[in-house]
Amino acid sequence: MNYESGIQSDTAEAAVVAPEEEFGMEKPARHTKRWIIGAILVLAAIIAAYLYLTAGAEEDVADRDSQAATVTVVSPGRTTVAGEIVATGVLAARREMPVGVVGEGGRVVTIPVEAGDWVRQGQVLAVIDRSVQSQQAQSAAAQIQVAQADANLAQSNLDRSLQLVERGFVSKADVDRLTATRDAAAARVRVAQASLRELQARNARLNIVAPAAGLILSRSVEVGATVSAGSGPLFLIARGGEIEMLAQVGEEQLAQLSAGVSAEVTPVGTDKSFTGQVWQIAPTIDRQNRQGTARIALPYAPGLRPGGFATATILSGTTTAPILPESAVLSDDEGSFVYVIDGENKARRTSVEAGNVTSEGVIIESGITGSEKIVLRAGGFLTEGETVNPRALEN
Structure with a gap:
């Protein structure tokens, strides 16, 4: 029974399949279906890989952004400021009068004045026997x-x-x-x-007298000394007590000055300033240091001592330029520079020419236009090309 049943089952199955195989229809349909399924699987794998890689790249960018240093940036624009030239130099008598022996000389018996005294014209400075x-x-x-x-x-x-x-x-x-x-x-x-x-x-x-009124700057004779016409100056007098500063100014800056402009002079060792006026511009330039002298006339004041060192701030018209805080301007052996943040948030070193320092900041004469994003602080810790997270300065 069982044997026959198996034979009948096989025969029936064969009978069912036999017509399809006879016409050649079963094999192509199965291959097409497999190709479609395989293509779908491959496409799904590609999409999954793309999504995975894209998500990984976004995560990397997010990680990098989270690790990038946050810096404060500022766009200074351009500001019109009064031009100033800062120069250094020494103080001196505007008109020095050396006074010596005009007669045959002799032994000095009396000196009624001292250095620092004011004298009038014709006043006796020393008497000779x-x-x-x-x-x-x-x-x-x-x-x-x-x-x-x-x-x-x-x-x-x-x-x-x-x-x-x-x-x-x-x-x-x-x-x-x-x-x-x-x-x-x-x-x-x-x-x-x-x-x-x-x-x-x-x-x-025989009396040594003052040729004009003024301030005695120095005295180089004592009672008892024998003097003659060859003894040299015995007294040095600042005529009228007028003082001047011999400000050393660079060749380019000297061309911006003219006689009559105002200047503020601050002697070394004091914070007190004295107002003066440029009365003469040197007609020549020193070949060694490429500097010229601007002579600033000053009225007499006890704080102005000839021979002392001083700093002068001289007005030189107006200028329009970017102004940056001092913290934004860096310098090294190559000169002054700032860090500019580009469109990819990367720090780029940009060389600049720094001008005068005002109460508002450092005037940038060249190198930037003022529209850039410039690192305000901590620029010394950045490197060229470093990615940062810029944050605008809040007013």
Whole structure:
């Protein structure tokens, strides 16, 4: 029974399949279905791989963004500011007057002034011993008296002769001789008087006097010293007490200055400033350091000491340029620079030319336009090309 049943089952199955195999229909349909399923599986695998890689890239970007340093950036724009030139230099007397011996000199017996004193024109600064010269002056005065006596006698003789000439007691020749004697005696009087005045003038020159009013800057003589015309200056006077600063200015900046502009001068060691005015621009440039001198006139003040060092801020018109806080401007051996954040949030080093430092910040003369995103702080910790997370400065 079982055997037959198996035979019948096989026969029936064969009977069912046999017509399909006879017409060749079963095998192509099965292959097509398998290809479709395989294609769907491959496409699904590609989509899954794409989604996986995209998600991984986004995660990497997110990770990088989360790890990037956050920096504050600022776009300074352009600002119109008063141009200033900062220069250094020394203080000096605007008009120095060296005072020395103008006579024959001698031993100094009196010095009534000290350095730092104000003196008027003609005031005696030092007195030189004149004991010998005084005796010479007295002798010259006596010579005048002698000459005057001779002149008086000659005049009397001439007067008497003129009275006797009409009576015939004195000849015309005698009158002429007596007249000549009288004239010679009068001339000797004038010579003696001139000699006395010369001695008096020489004696007056023994006093060393101030040629003009001013401030005594230095004194290089003491009582008891022997001085002469070759001794050099004994006193140095600032005429009128006027002081000036010899500001050393670069060649390019010097071209921006003109006489009459205002300047603020601050001596070293003090925070007090003095207002002055540029009164002269040097016509030449030093070949060694390529600098010229701007002479700033200053009125007298006790805080202005000639020979001292000072800093001057000189006005030089107006300029329009970006202004950055000092923290944004860095410098190294290659010069000044800032970090600019580009469109990919990468820090790019940009060289700039820094100008004067004002109360608002550092004037940037060239290198940026002012529209860039510039790192405000911590630029010293960044590297070229580093990715950052920029954050705009909140006002």
